[in-house]
Amino acid sequence: xxxxxxxxxxxxxxxxxxxxxxxxxxxxxxxxxxxxxxxxxxxxxxxxxxxxxxxxxxxxxxxxxxxxxxxxxxxxxxxxxxxxxxxxxxxxxxxxxxxxxxxxxxxxxxxxxxxxxxxxxxxxxxxxxxxxxxxxxxxxxxxxxxxxxxxxxxxxxxxxxxxxxxxxxxxxxxxxxxxxxxxxxxxxxxxxxxxxxxxxxxxxxxxxxxxxxxxxxxxxxxxxxxxxxxxxxxxxxxxxxxxxxxxxxxxxxxxxxxxxxxxxxxxxxxxxxxxxxxxxxxxxxxxxxxx
Numbered sequence: 029x030x031x032x033x034x035x036x037x038x039x040x041x042x043x044x045x046x047x048x049x050x051x052x053x054x055x056x057x058x059x060x061x062x063x064x065x066x067x068x069x070x071x072x073x074x075x076x077x078x079x080x081x082x083x084x085x086x087x088x089x090x091x092x093x094x095x096x097x098x099x100x101x102x103x104x105x106x107x108x109x110x111x112x113x114x115x116x117x118x119x120x121x122x123x124x125x126x127x128x129x130x131x132x133x134x135x136x137x138x139x140x141x142x143x144x145x146x147x148x149x150x151x152x153x154x155x156x157x158x159x160x161x162x163x164x165x166x167x168x169x170x171x172x173x174x175x176x177x178x179x180x181x182x183x184x185x186x187x188x189x190x191x192x193x194x195x196x197x198x199x200x201x202x203x204x205x206x207x208x209x210x211x212x213x214x215x216x217x218x219x220x221x222x223x224x225x226x227x228x229x230x231x232x233x234x235x236x237x238x239x240x241x242x243x244x245x246x247x248x249x250x251x252x253x254x255x256x257x258x259x260x261x262x263x264x265x266x267x268x269x270x271x272x273x274x275x276x277x278x279x280x281x282x283x284x285x286x287x288x289x290x291x292x293x294x295x296x297x298x299x300x301x302x303x304x305x306x307x308x309x310x311x312x313x314x315x316x317x318x319x
Contacts, residue, residue: 034226035053035054036052036089037053037090038087039052039075039090040085040087040088041078047249047251049071050250050251052245053252054245058224060221060226060242060243061241062226063240063244064245065232067232068232070248071250072200076114079105079112080105080197081100110197111191112197113184113185113188113196115203115204120172122171123171124170125165125171126147126153126155128172128183129183134150135153137149157187160186161189161216161219163182163216178210178216181216182216193225194226195227195228196220197227197228200231203233214236218240234270235267243257244258248270
């Protein structure tokens, strides 16, 4: 097994008396997808900002290729090969695909005052990089606003790969997409993984995470509920952990005491709880941190 590109060791972040993250540890390897799962308020956004250089941790360490690393700003993280694709994708809808692909880093030709953007080269590079990701765009001059949500995600991912990303952080890339488009984005994530990138996939949906994930970090209100390899946790057990088995079971008992109509609802919830395997499948301990 290869050494991690990035390793988090006991990372914590506080905003005054608010604990945003507390003692978070996980690792990301080349050619693997580490999924970070949690509901709203779990600390996913804070974790992204720490990894991308927006915030610095108050406690703990980031290890890049085994050496302690500190990113004072997003540019330093990007220079280290860590690229973040945020939910808004940092794209301009009225600009063409190739202009959005480069956004100020276009290839140029000519000398001195005659130096100008090499539009033909830029179009060719954008088309080639997107094709390598499995996307055959109709026309690199079409505006990004005419693309589907999944196609926009693909442009952002291909752009990060082209500019040298070793580790790709994807912030809820499937959250606003339908079933088909979400499947398209998951295929792009798998392709980035297969090209040897380390991928951190931030999501609240275990059904999206489990098919492509190799490692799963579950967050709840800034605390880790476990850091699991795929062999150590099933999708049902992961869903149960995120759903809160104890809360669902308590709700079931409350509804059963409320009357006939509510009892039928309670029975349906109880069946769902049982199907998730909360008692039988929920792991009782996390996997040990790799040295």
